[in-house]
Amino acid sequence: MPRVSQxxxxxxxxxxxxxxxxxxxxxxxxxxxxxxxxxxxSTFFYDVRIAxxxxxxxxxxASTALSLNVALILFGWRRYVDLQHEAxxxxxxxxxxxxxxxxxxxxxxxNRKGFVDRAAxxxxxxxxxxxxxxxxxxxxxxxxxxxDQHGHETGDRLLNALAGxxxxxxxxxxxxxxxxxDEFAIAxxxxxxxxxxxDALAEAALSSASRPLAxxxxxxxxxxxxxxxxxxxxxxRVFELLRRAD
Numbered sequence: 001m002p003r004v005s006q007x008x009x010x011x012x013x014x015x016x017x018x019x020x021x022x023x024x025x026x027x028x029x030x031x032x033x034x035x036x037x038x039x040x041x042s043t044f045f046y047d048v049r050i051a052x053x054x055x056x057x058x059x060x061x062a063s064t065a066l067s068l069n070v071a072l073i074l075f076g077w078r079r080y081v082d083l084q085h086e087a088x089x090x091x092x093x094x095x096x097x098x099x100x101x102x103x104x105x106x107x108x109x110x111n112r113k114g115f116v117d118r119a120a121x122x123x124x125x126x127x128x129x130x131x132x133x134x135x136x137x138x139x140x141x142x143x144x145x146x147x148d149q150h151g152h153e154t155g156d157r158l159l160n161a162l163a164g165x166x167x168x169x170x171x172x173x174x175x176x177x178x179x180x181x182d183e184f185a186i187a188x189x190x191x192x193x194x195x196x197x198x199d200a201l202a203e204a205a206l207s208s209a210s211r212p213l214a215x216x217x218x219x220x221x222x223x224x225x226x227x228x229x230x231x232x233x234x235x236x237r238v239f240e241l242l243r244r245a246d
Contacts, residue, residue, distance in 0.1 A: 104178040106156050107163040115177030116238045119187035122175060123233040130192035131233040135185060136202050137245035138166070138209055141223035143182040150218065157215045158222070165208035170201065184209075185242060189233050202226045 102114030110118060123133050140162065147155030159178070166184060170176055175187040186205060190197055209224035229245035 106159050107178050108160075109163050109184075110175065110177035112177065112179045115175060115179060115185055115187065116242070118175045118177075119238045122187065122189050123236070123238070126189050126233040128191070129232075129234060131189050132192055132230045133233040133236055133238070133241060134188045134190050134198050134201070134228070134230045135238075135241050135245040136187075136198070136205055137227040137229075137242065138184040138186070138205050139225045139227075140182040140184070140209060141225060143222055146220055146222060150216070150220075154216050154218075154220075158213065158220060161213045161215060162209055162222075165211060166205060169204040169208045174201075179242075183246075185245070187238070190230075192232075195230075198228055198230060202228050 102110055102117065104111045104114075119133065119135070143155065143158070146158060162184070163176075163178065166176055166186070170186050170188070173188060177185050177187075179185050184205075186201065188201070206224050206226050210221065212219050212221040214220075227245045229241050231241050231244075
């Protein structure tokens with residue numbers, strides 16, 4: 001069964017480390033090249049200064065070209081650094097935009113789009129033709145009442161606590177998302193006919209969602225409903241299975 005993690009295996013820190021090593025290597029090579037140029041050119045410039053007007057036109061042009069060459073090397077390195085920085089900033093911006101497009105801001109779980117995409121990826125990675133995609137829809141009861149009575153900040157803390165409880169019970173193999181204000185969903189690829197696991201996971205999700213929670217010095221308890229739907233992983237459309245679970 002494919003193991004799916006909701007955390008990326010690499011991050012911006014690793015990308016920056018690789019980029020820093022590459023730039024350090026280029027910098028070392030450039031410094032060595034400039035040092036050699038200066039070392040070799042120092043004698044040339046000294047001879048030019050001593051000879052003065054006795055030098056021909058071609059030698060004077062060569063000295064000017066050598067000076068320009070050094071300036072161009074330094075300019076090229078600076079431009080290279082700027083382009084590298086721009087590329088990294090662009091890649092980081094694209095990564096953040098992709099993350100925001102698939103993540104629920106309140107809980108850090110996947111949003112509806114992210115959930116559907118990740119569940120579809122699980123189906124595509126399934127190697128066994130008998131595998132089933134299991135979706136459990138968990139609807140929180142009385143969430144709006146809690147939010148209206150105690151405020152939206154308390155409602156957000158409640159959502160985060162519920163999300164944490166659901167993460168604990170579903171494990172790392174499952175995909176979990178918050179699809180609407182009071183709706184969570186769990187997706188998991190299971191072996192064909194493993195109905196007992198589906199029922200047990202739904203019961204565990206309901207139990208975790210109904211557990212009393214201490215939030216802002218208050219003990220808050222909500223209820224939950226759950227719907228289960230399964231279908232062959234190789235054939236089902238995630239949106240359709242999610243609608244059936246709802």
